[in-house]
Amino acid sequence: MGVTIHYRGTLDCIESAHEMEDRALDLVFSLGGKATVWRSFADHDPYRVIRGLIVEMAPGQDTLSLIVSPEGHLTPLFQIEEAEQSAFTEPPYCFVKTQFGPIMGHVAIVHLLLALKEQYASNLEIIDEGEYYETRDLHNLRRKQAFLDGAIRSMASELRRHGLSDEAMEDPDIVVKRIERISRPSQREGYIPQSPKDMDCSDVRRLVTARTCSQRRSCGSM
Structure with a gap:
């Protein structure tokens, strides 16, 4: 349960991997995120190098992988060893769950991926469960996140109120049935909690656009 962004793709040119890292680092830092440069290689082949960035865009969000395999495929963190x-x-x-982070963090990741798609990976597929990538509808993204926040809080509260015995906790079927049963009231009532405080995320879009334009000018002058 949660709002997740799924993505996959391959660099148009593997030789652009280093440049992609530099551009992504610039955007991540400009948007207030953090990034770690990654390098590893296969024990049997030191020339088979895995490289890229591990990005922490906003508190509460999952880590974003911009790791690239030797063939140029974006690679999830848990498959780095396989790529080696x-x-x-x-x-x-690859995927990154943004449910427990700020709305701005979700928007920032979408626009970061869009910038990389436009400049380095034209075949990049992006599937946004929050539908912001497809629609740019910030209100709908807030609504989805607020609904899931409410559902998670409601289920956690019900699990605490209807605690299971130690014996029952050992039986997965009992646990699943209990969760299914206590989750139904929220579904029947169509509960949607109050939306979080309004946030203006247009600055994120403007910043990514400005940075991208600036990078193109500097590349053109080289």
Whole structure:
């Protein structure tokens, strides 16, 4: 349960990996995020280098992987070792859950991925469960996040109120049935909690656009 952004793709040119890192670092830092540069290689082949960035865009969000395999495929963190050993048959899916972070963090990730798609990975697929990527509808993103926040709080409260015995906790079927039962009231009532405080995320879009334009000018002058 949660708002998640799924993405997968391959660099148009593997030689652009270093430049992609520099551009992504600039955008991440400009948007208030943090990033760690990653390098690793296969034990059997030191030339098979895995490289890229591990990004912490906003508190509460999952880590964003901008790790690239030797073939140029964006690679999820849990498949780094697999990428070290051999080539993927197709680009793997990466994902980042943003449910427990600020709205601005979700928006920032979408626009970061869009900038990378435009400049370095034209085949990048992006699937946004918050539908912001597809619609740019910030109100709908807030509504979805608020609904899921309310559902999670409601389920946690009900689990505390209807505690299970130690014996019952050992039986997965009992746990699943209890969760299904206590989750139904919220579904029947269509509970949607009050939206979080309004946030103006247009600055994120403007900043990414400005940075991208600036980078293009500097590249053109080189």
